[in-house]
Amino acid sequence: MTTIKLHNTRTRRKEVFEPIDANNVRMYVCGPTVYDRAHIGNARPVVVFDVLYRLLRHIYGVEHVTYVRNFTDVDDKINARAAESGRQIGEITEETIRWYLDDMSALGSIEPNAMPRATQYIPQMVAMIEKLISDEFAYEGNGHVLFRVRKYSDYGALSGRSVDDMIAGARVEVAPYKEDPMDFVLWKPSRDDQPGWGSPWGRGRPGWHIECSAMSLELLGSSFDIHGGGNDLMFPHHENEVAQSCCAYPESEFARYWLHNEMLQVEGKKMSKSLGNFFTVRDLLDQGIPGEVIRFVFLSTHYGKPMDWTAKKAGEAEATLRKWRKSTDGCAPSAIIPTGIVAAIADDLNTAGAITELHRLANAGNTEELLAGALMLGLLEDNHGEWARGADLSGFEALLADARAHAMKSKNFSEVDRLKAAFVEAGVEVRMSKSGVELLPAAGFDASKLESLL
Structure with a gap:
């Protein structure tokens, strides 16, 4: 079997990939927040992890690989887009998801096995938050639930930062209900005009980070093989995922290999x-x-x-x-x-x-x-x-071949030169040899510029 080697962000080195279960290879990749069209930077991880998905299927078998990529369909950016446009949140998210799938399909990417939406997994998020509170890794304050960052001793290991350095070098939200400036939100209250769900802490909605932990747990288990995304997600999103997942299920590895693509x-x-x-x-x-x-x-x-x-x-x-x-x-x-x-x-x-x-x-x-x-x-x-x-140039090849044959007899190559110049202007590469004539569409090919030649 082919040996796969992957650069693991967690260990900072290239490692031989050894799945937890070769009959059930599992990969989770963070997907988009659905409020607008995906820009080309958003598309890079889709293509990168599509290639990895193809490789895993090739080596382990299509039926033995599960690829999950989520949609974040509850977020303050979505709320803001709905407020400024006057459209319903559901209408915006449905439209944006359809755009995203169409655009990624145009890039030749295979759809993942599962594409969960955050709003479909609110009960699982609430259950995980309740467990974190019961184990004292999280606490409630003013309708919010926050994760105690300093209680997780390995916080910062993925991104290679210390908590104190993060506080000194980053903008962190200071709020009266926080025990520590670095503590992050697991649940927050919702106004009447915002999406919200019932919970033990009142009507509200999840923080960004908890959704991926809950969905990966539900669909891939507490330990799975690969977690991927752009390196802009390494901190705080992935760092927070690791903390809350490993504290909720301390016996688990969460993700064994972490891959991050660079920016565009x-x-x-x-x-x-x-x-x-x-x-x-x-x-x-x-x-x-x-x-x-x-x-x-x-x-x-x-x-x-x-x-x-x-x-x-x-x-x-x-x-x-x-x-x-x-x-x-x-x-x-x-x-x-x-x-x-x-x-x-x-x-x-x-x-x-x-x-x-x-x-x-x-x-x-x-x-x-x-x-x-x-x-x-x-x-x-x-x-x-x-x-x-639509680039069949056989007729033009015959035209140029005929002009060249006449030129060889008359020793007058002006017509050949005229045709070659027209082809180059239209973005066509001209290849002429003893064996014949070949025309190849090249960069900037414009078929409309050839219409006058026939």
């Missing part, structure tokens, strides 16, 4: 609305950038490194995928995924290395292995290739 930049700068470089996935799709191209750009950088989205990278990815789709058109993938592809992905999700291997297979003309390896990465899938199917 745009053209070398932090993505920001004020800089005008803020894009949602839907923005890019509506601009005509195929989801498969977005996925390729994401996978070209290791998940543990900052990723820079650039128009140049997108253009290069589009050109590469067009070539690979043309070369594999009509062929079936090899029955066995190339070992170089599997080995690269199994080495801490080295997707950049896997893409390098795909280039090698393409250059060697191993189309069946190229297709099998690409499919392992979620690329060249037939149901995501419609964008490349």
Whole structure:
């Protein structure tokens, strides 16, 4: 069996992955808060953990892997969006979840086995909070329930911070009902105009962190294999998850391996609305950038490194995928995924290395292995290739071949040069050799610019 190695945030080193139960491999990834479109930074962990999901299914079997990714559908940001828009909260969350699933599907991601919504697990959250109170890890104050951070001696181990350093370097909420500034909210009261549920502490709603602990417990058990998300969630969200889960169930490991992807930049700068470089996935799709191209750009950088989205990278990815789709058109993938592809992905999700291997297979003309390896990465899938199917340039190849044949006789190559210039202007790569003429759509391909040539 292939050995998987993953960089475990908890231990700060790359480790051999050994599941708790090889017949029941379990992974939890923090999903979105559903009040608006997912931006491209939100999409990076989806693609990263989709590749890991594919690898686990390949090695352990589809029926032996469970992947859970949640939706946070109760949150102050959602409340604010409802207040400013005049729309119902349920209407906003339903619409946003549908947007999210459509956009992530466009990126070629497989849906997880379970996609729980926080509002479906309020009783489980209340039960966990009650247990934390009974064991004196939490306390009630002014309608709030708070977790006693200093009572958990390992607090800060995941993010590598001490509690005192956190207080000195972070903005923490100081409130009269808190015993300690670092204590975080498990439950808070709701006004009449806010979503709320009955509880032993009055009508209210859960804090952000408790939802993932309760849902992972319910769906994966008190100990499971992998917990993932962006590194912006490491503190406080994941740190707080570890604390409350391990205190509620001290005999458990909670998550054995923690994976965090680095953040995304745009053209070398932090993505920001004020800089005008803020894009949602839907923005890019509506601009005509195929989801498969977005996925390729994401996978070209290791998940543990900052990723820079650039128009140049997108253009290069589009050109590469067009070539690979043309070369594999009509062929079936090899029955066995190339070992170089599997080995690269199994080495801490080295997707950049896997893409390098795909280039090698393409250059060697191993189309069946190229297709099998690409499919392992979620690329060249037939149901995501419609964008490349409208680029049949065979008629233009015949036109250029005929012009070249006449030029060879007349020694006048002006028409050939004119056609080549028109093709390049339309974003077509022109390849001419003794064996013939080949036209390949490249970055910025625009078929409308070729209409006048026929």
